[in-house]
Amino acid sequence: MSTPPPPPGGNxxxxxxxxxxxDSPGQGSxxxDSPGQGSSGYDSSGYGSGSGYGQxxxxxxxxxxxxxxxxxxxxxxxxxxxxNLGIIALVTGIISILACGPLGIVAVIYGRKSxxxxxxxxxxNGTLGTVGFWLGAVALAIMVIAIVFFVVLLVLGISAxxxxx
Numbered sequence: 001m002s003t004p005p006p007p008p009g010g011n012x013x014x015x016x017x018x019x020x021x022x023d024s025p026g027q028g029s030x031x032x033d034s035p036g037q038g039s040s041g042y043d044s045s046g047y048g049s050g051s052g053y054g055q056x057x058x059x060x061x062x063x064x065x066x067x068x069x070x071x072x073x074x075x076x077x078x079x080x081x082x083x084n085l086g087i088i089a090l091v092t093g094i095i096s097i098l099a100c101g102p103l104g105i106v107a108v109i110y111g112r113k114s115x116x117x118x119x120x121x122x123x124x125n126g127t128l129g130t131v132g133f134w135l136g137a138v139a140l141a142i143m144v145i146a147i148v149f150f151v152v153l154l155v156l157g158i159s160a161x162x163x164x165x
Contacts, residue, residue: 082123085114089132097135101143107136 093107114129123129 082114082117083125085110085117086123086125086128086132089114089136090128091132093132093135093139096139097142101139101146104136104139104143107132108140111136 089107089110092103092110096102096104096107111129111131111133114123115126115133117123118126118129
């Protein structure tokens with residue numbers, strides 16, 4: 001994208017380039033000795049000479065009028081390895097509820113690690129870790145209740161003493 005031509009009226013300064021009126025090379029100053037350029041900083045083709053792409057080293061990137069892309073996350077992107085902690089916690093929490101109670105221990109451990117990484121800003125999925133933690137805790141509670149239930153049944157069965165051998 002090029003800069004528009006200068007406004008009529010004999011204004012010798014170029015309002016579209018930074019450093020207008022200075023004697024720095026490549027900025028289109030009034031005292032420029034470059035062939036093909038008039039006093040307004042434009043060459044004979046009508047395009048500005050001080051800014052844009054392909055201007056070899058002395059044109060600053062900000063002189064073209066472009067800004068850098070905005071940072072939507074407010075810093076660098078979180079580490080994927082830290083985000084995996086929340087996913088591991090959630091998956092092991094679901095499996096521990098459905099099939100394997102002792103896997104709840106893994107869900108609780110990874111859930112806490114995921115929450116800590118999220119609080120420190122190293123991960124952005126702390127909610128998955130929280131859900132995985134609570135699923136693992138519920139699975140462990142169900143497992144403990146089931147063990148207590150079967151132990152009580154075993155004790156009651158033994159105490160009845162009705163063994164016919």
